[in-house]
Amino acid sequence: MPxxxxxxxxxxxxxxLAPLLIMLLLGIMEFGRxxxxxxxxxxxAREGVRVMAISNDQTAAKTAAKSAAVSLNPQLADTNFTFSPTSCTSGAQMSVTIKYTLSTLTGIxxxxxxxxxxxxxxGG
Structure with a gap:
């Protein structure tokens, strides 16, 4: 008996200890997300550049990239994409960059x- x-x-x-444990749990959730x-x-980005390298069509590349990232909320918009160079010539290197802003669940x-x-x- 105490x-x-x-x-x-x-x-x-x-x-x-409870606040520390809760912060640890929330940090794990945010990092996982x-x-x-x-x-x-x-x-x-990989799907978008693959379609761009084959078809040289930015619209099709954006559609393929958006289809590969359906789990994002909010979804990707056309303004998230940057193609460098803007068109694909055979043997040249194409780069697709997708920029996205991740809002946090906790707001901390x-x-x-x-x-x-x-x-x-x-073309390869």
Whole structure:
């Protein structure tokens, strides 16, 4: 049986540790979400540059990239894409950059600017 002088010690210890544990949990959630968005952006950029290198059609490349990143909320817009150079000539290197701003679930930090880049040789 605990002594009366130690009564409430567990509640005090919990009150001290609970915020730290909650912050750790929220940090893990935010990091996991950011990692998922980064993987989605990289995959979308790879799909976009692949279509651009084959067909030399920016509209089709944007559509393919948007289809590869359906998990993003909000979805990708046409303004998120940058093609360098603007058209694909055989043997040249094409780069597609997708810029995205990730808002956080908790609102503690952020928003975070993120980007995915895909590079491929045209006509190859």
């Amino acid at each position: 002594r009366s002088s130690e009564r409430g010690a567990v509640a005090v210890e919990f009150a001290i 950011a990692y998922n968005v980064q993987v989605s952006l990289s995959n979308a 930090a952020g928003p975070f600017p993120m980007q995915g880049v895909g590079v491929m040789v045209c």
